[in-house]
Amino acid sequence: MQLRIRGSSTANALTPRAHHIHSHSHSHSLSLSLSHPHSPPQWFSILRHAIEASDLPLGKRAHARILTSGHHPERFLTNNLITMYAKCGSLSSARKLFDATPHDARDLVTWNAILAAYAQADNPYDGLHLFRLLRHSALSTTRHTLAPVLKMCLLSGSSFASASLHGYALKIGLLWDVFVAGALVNIYSKFGRIREARLLFDGMAVRDVVLWNLMMKAYVDTCLEHEALLLFSEFHRTGLRPDDVTLRTLARVGMSRNTAFESQLKQLRAYATKLFIRNGDDSDVIAWNKTLSRCLQRGEAWEAVNCFRDMIKSSVACDSLTFVVMLSVVASLNCLELGKQIHGAVMRRELDQVVSVGNSLINMYVKAGSVSRARSVFGQMNEVDLISWNTMISGSALNGLEECSIGFFVDLLRDGLLPDQFTIASVLRACSSLEQGCHLATQIHTYAMKAGVVLDSFVSTTLIDVYSKSGRTEEAEVLFVNQDDLASWNAMMHGYIMRDDFHKALRLYKILHESGERGDGITVANAAKAAGGLVGLEQGRQIHAVVVKRGFNLDLFVISGVLDMYLKCGEVESASRVFTEIPSPDDVAWTTMISGCVENGQEDHALSTYHQMRLSRVQPDEYTFATLVKACSLLTALEQGRQIHANIVKLNCAFDPFVMTSLVDMYAKCGNIEDARGLFRRMNTKRIASWNAMIVGLAQHGNAEEALQFFKDMKSRGVTPDRVTFIGVLSACSHSGLISEAYENFYSMQKNYGIEPGIEHYSCLVDALSRAGQLLEAEKVISSMPFEASASMYRTLLNACRVQVDKETGKRVAEKLLTLEPSDSAAYVLLSNVYAAANQWENVVSARNMMRKVNVKKDPGFSWVDLKNKVHLFVAGDRSHEETGLIYNKLEYVMKRIREEGYVPDTEFALVDVEEEDKECSLYYHSEKLAIAYGLIKTPPSTTLRVIKNLRVCGDCHSAIKYISKVFKREIVLRDANRFHHFGSGICSCGDYW
DNA sequence: ATAGGGTTAG
Numbered sequence A: 001m002q003l004r005i006r007g008s009s010t011a012n013a014l015t016p017r018a019h020h021i022h023s024h025s026h027s028h029s030l031s032l033s034l035s036h037p038h039s040p041p042q043w044f045s046i047l048r049h050a051i052e053a054s055d056l057p058l059g060k061r062a063h064a065r066i067l068t069s070g071h072h073p074e075r076f077l078t079n080n081l082i083t084m085y086a087k088c089g090s091l092s093s094a095r096k097l098f099d100a101t102p103h104d105a106r107d108l109v110t111w112n113a114i115l116a117a118y119a120q121a122d123n124p125y126d127g128l129h130l131f132r133l134l135r136h137s138a139l140s141t142t143r144h145t146l147a148p149v150l151k152m153c154l155l156s157g158s159s160f161a162s163a164s165l166h167g168y169a170l171k172i173g174l175l176w177d178v179f180v181a182g183a184l185v186n187i188y189s190k191f192g193r194i195r196e197a198r199l200l201f202d203g204m205a206v207r208d209v210v211l212w213n214l215m216m217k218a219y220v221d222t223c224l225e226h227e228a229l230l231l232f233s234e235f236h237r238t239g240l241r242p243d244d245v246t247l248r249t250l251a252r253v254g255m256s257r258n259t260a261f262e263s264q265l266k267q268l269r270a271y272a273t274k275l276f277i278r279n280g281d282d283s284d285v286i287a288w289n290k291t292l293s294r295c296l297q298r299g300e301a302w303e304a305v306n307c308f309r310d311m312i313k314s315s316v317a318c319d320s321l322t323f324v325v326m327l328s329v330v331a332s333l334n335c336l337e338l339g340k341q342i343h344g345a346v347m348r349r350e351l352d353q354v355v356s357v358g359n360s361l362i363n364m365y366v367k368a369g370s371v372s373r374a375r376s377v378f379g380q381m382n383e384v385d386l387i388s389w390n391t392m393i394s395g396s397a398l399n400g401l402e403e404c405s406i407g408f409f410v411d412l413l414r415d416g417l418l419p420d421q422f423t424i425a426s427v428l429r430a431c432s433s434l435e436q437g438c439h440l441a442t443q444i445h446t447y448a449m450k451a452g453v454v455l456d457s458f459v460s461t462t463l464i465d466v467y468s469k470s471g472r473t474e475e476a477e478v479l480f481v482n483q484d485d486l487a488s489w490n491a492m493m494h495g496y497i498m499r500d501d502f503h504k505a506l507r508l509y510k511i512l513h514e515s516g517e518r519g520d521g522i523t524v525a526n527a528a529k530a531a532g533g534l535v536g537l538e539q540g541r542q543i544h545a546v547v548v549k550r551g552f553n554l555d556l557f558v559i560s561g562v563l564d565m566y567l568k569c570g571e572v573e574s575a576s577r578v579f580t581e582i583p584s585p586d587d588v589a590w591t592t593m594i595s596g597c598v599e600n601g602q603e604d605h606a607l608s609t610y611h612q613m614r615l616s617r618v619q620p621d622e623y624t625f626a627t628l629v630k631a632c633s634l635l636t637a638l639e640q641g642r643q644i645h646a647n648i649v650k651l652n653c654a655f656d657p658f659v660m661t662s663l664v665d666m667y668a669k670c671g672n673i674e675d676a677r678g679l680f681r682r683m684n685t686k687r688i689a690s691w692n693a694m695i696v697g698l699a700q701h702g703n704a705e706e707a708l709q710f711f712k713d714m715k716s717r718g719v720t721p722d723r724v725t726f727i728g729v730l731s732a733c734s735h736s737g738l739i740s741e742a743y744e745n746f747y748s749m750q751k752n753y754g755i756e757p758g759i760e761h762y763s764c765l766v767d768a769l770s771r772a773g774q775l776l777e778a779e780k781v782i783s784s785m786p787f788e789a790s791a792s793m794y795r796t797l798l799n800a801c802r803v804q805v806d807k808e809t810g811k812r813v814a815e816k817l818l819t820l821e822p823s824d825s826a827a828y829v830l831l832s833n834v835y836a837a838a839n840q841w842e843n844v845v846s847a848r849n850m851m852r853k854v855n856v857k858k859d860p861g862f863s864w865v866d867l868k869n870k871v872h873l874f875v876a877g878d879r880s881h882e883e884t885g886l887i888y889n890k891l892e893y894v895m896k897r898i899r900e901e902g903y904v905p906d907t908e909f910a911l912v913d914v915e916e917e918d919k920e921c922s923l924y925y926h927s928e929k930l931a932i933a934y935g936l937i938k939t940p941p942s943t944t945l946r947v948i949k950n951l952r953v954c955g956d957c958h959s960a961i962k963y964i965s966k967v968f969k970r971e972i973v974l975r976d977a978n979r980f981h982h983f984g985s986g987i988c989s990c991g992d993y994w
Numbered sequence B: 001a002t003a004g005g006g007t008t009a010g
Helices: A002-013 A015-035 A041-053 A056-068 A075-087 A091-100 A108-120 A124-136 A143-156 A159-171 A178-190 A194-203 A209-221 A225-238 A244-251 A262-278 A285-298 A301-313 A320-333 A336-348 A355-367 A371-380 A386-398 A402-414 A421-433 A437-451 A457-469 A473-480 A486-498 A502-514 A521-533 A537-549 A556-568 A572-580 A587-599 A603-615 A622-635 A638-650 A657-669 A673-682 A688-700 A704-716 A723-736 A739-753 A759-771 A775-784 A791-804 A807-820 A825-837 A841-852 A884-900 A908-912 A916-920 A927-938 A955-967
Strands: A863-867 A870-874 A945-949 A972-975 A980-984
Touching: A041 A056, A041 A075, A056 A075, A075 A091, A075 A108, A091 A108, A108 A124, A108 A143, A124 A143, A143 A159, A143 A178, A159 A178, A178 A194, A178 A209, A194 A209, A209 A225, A209 A244, A225 A244, A244 A301, A285 A301, A285 A320, A301 A320, A320 A336, A320 A355, A336 A355, A355 A371, A355 A386, A371 A386, A386 A402, A386 A421, A402 A421, A402 A437, A421 A437, A421 A457, A437 A457, A457 A473, A457 A486, A473 A486, A486 A502, A486 A521, A502 A521, A521 A537, A521 A556, A537 A556, A556 A572, A556 A587, A572 A587, A587 A603, A587 A622, A603 A622, A622 A638, A622 A657, A638 A657, A657 A673, A657 A688, A673 A688, A688 A704, A688 A723, A704 A723, A723 A739, A723 A759, A739 A759, A759 A775, A759 A791, A775 A791, A775 A807, A791 A807, A791 A825, A807 A825, A825 A841, A863 A927, A870 A927, A884 A927, A884 A955, A927 A945, A927 A955, A955 A972, A955 A980
Parallel strands: A945 A972
Antiparallel strands: A863 A870, A863 A945, A972 A980
């Protein structure tokens, strides 16, 4: 029995010679176990049975009965129990038993057993630690100790540990053991240290076939074909008989392009084939299948293909398992042609009616992207099982055929089959990519409950994903409770991110961290995204550090997330640094970089990055183009836009609704309404955003009738307008003085479409009334709406008073505007213009004088600044900050300094020319000034300040910040609700257009 | 032989 244990653990460590060990050890095991004096023999046979069947519960029951039988298990039985736990996959129980065994009760076999357990469980670090403890004890070791230890060296990838083991083996005289030497040769060659392997090999006095094989394989693996051939000749001269491993190793010589040894290779192949036939008995189908599946497990797919070719050439008949394995190999290679060839081979051998083979064919075809071929295999099977159905369901979903996937699910139910967790998870996957899939998912949820698989972690994770995607976060949260599966955590994090709840997402990340779990690349990518959403640069940097430390920066998914985080924080330079360190960026990484430039107002940089992308021969996709077109639109760069358009057509992206919509928008914003119209007409799928771009574009160009015509067409085609549509419609009305239409739409929006008017809609209405001269009516609308009036509304109205020469209303409106915006020069300028139009020059002068006395007072709205990882938030006239005195003093000083430099609170030009953009202007101005003042106090000179504002920056603040950047020599990055503004040396990256 | 979570856009 003891030998059996050792034997099998050795077999695990030195896989190439597995068959040797089994044949040597078996006879000993029986005689020993039966003749052992102290333990009742039935325990051993039960334990052996548990090991063979991998039956952990049986083993545990046996252990329990041994304990309850009153006898403390002595050493021999304990060793067997440890082995049983190891073989049945419970490393923790094995270790518990080992720890419970007193030190003086442990013998070498105990140690070997626990070491073998760690080797088998692929847990090299803890196992190697145990080995260090063993070395400190007085026990002397044998090859059976070294075998698992060497395997763990291989697993741990530690060449240092292997070198020290080499020395240790030499010291205790075990290096001359072919088992030990073979393992070392194998390790050295796996670490690429082939010369050390050869040195060891050459030093061996006795070498067996396995050792030769290992050395030859080392050469073949490293493409040292000439050395492999030389070694083979040497081997041949020893007269040792080559085995099938030798032959298969040789068969791989010549796979590389190197043709220098063509004739030698031919000889070798002929020789190998002859030997294969002679070795017929050794190379039966089972051995071949074993080799194939070993290749599959190691991910060496092409090696498996080559091996399969050799197998076909030999006289061995492939069986169904051969094809199951090979089809799995091909599925991983995603190679349709090869798959078809193997399908042909299956048909010739009439194995297509074996269910497992049929299922493998289906799987291979769906993985290769051919659902139709999979379906035809499915249809031709006489007998199908649940796996066949599941593969069709998941395969259809995988290939974007969601309806088809759901169809299979329905058919399955109709056939009276009970879905299992695979079925449910697969069909839910289809729902999750379906736009209206949530309702369906709810139904499938009830099926999952009926089938009792809701607690399955795959099922619940997919449900969390589906519910999050459709905004039903609460339902997702319910499912997430008690989930201990990392994928669920990731899905939940992503769910929060999708609804912009970045705080909650980061909280999950923190909880995970604090519980000792580190998460994986996806976790960290999610965390980066959340940090980006919060513009939390410090947190983002920490996450970036984790990414680098754990090697996730090689994962394009993850590093693109980090890139995006920096860009969302306005850190274009950091992003560029990260980007240049990506070995070969893909389309997404490039697009992230380009879109980040656009978001940060560096449209030129975006376009030049695009040209680099073309040079690097990465194909842009529809995301890239949508972004680029936006850049052109912001730059009003019609020519560049046209060139990009040509690229879009050339690269077949002219069918994507996103791209086309942004093109329509670009042409319209660039003033080329004809091309916008033409493009729009030719669009196949017109989404709501496409219509909106057209309607808003036409309205902006004052082409109201046509805008309303488009609106009509849109409705008649069954497209439901949204709030953006009505902004376009109402602004179109206002531009053409269509008051009754404006009212009509304003009410129809609520009554027929259930859209509550926002402040933008009211703005349009007020604008329309003002322009039409209905000043009192406009005032009435303002006072009746459920919002605080915005300053821009009053400004519009005041301007209308000037045009209408209505100084009574004008005065009233100016007063209201001034209570809202005491420091807003616009009010004074407009008011003075009203008086000027009425020829009341004294009042003009007094209005101008009032303006000069302006002080900064109320400042609701909020802005925040992130200093030393703490967010400082400022709201209207905020005096709650602990350093408020300092801040206000600084601000006074700042305003004084910039006035000296020429700052005038706003300019007259900006005031009389009130355009659409101004309507969304912040109701509360100066929170950003407070934030900047605090930033100036708290950071050393020339540090870049980053301020974020919840609303759009207004003209006055914009102008002030330009001066601040000049006077105080600071880069100031302001992110407002709309875009980034990079201020420096008195100018802003937006070119004063936003 | 079958199932889950991730990066870019209007």
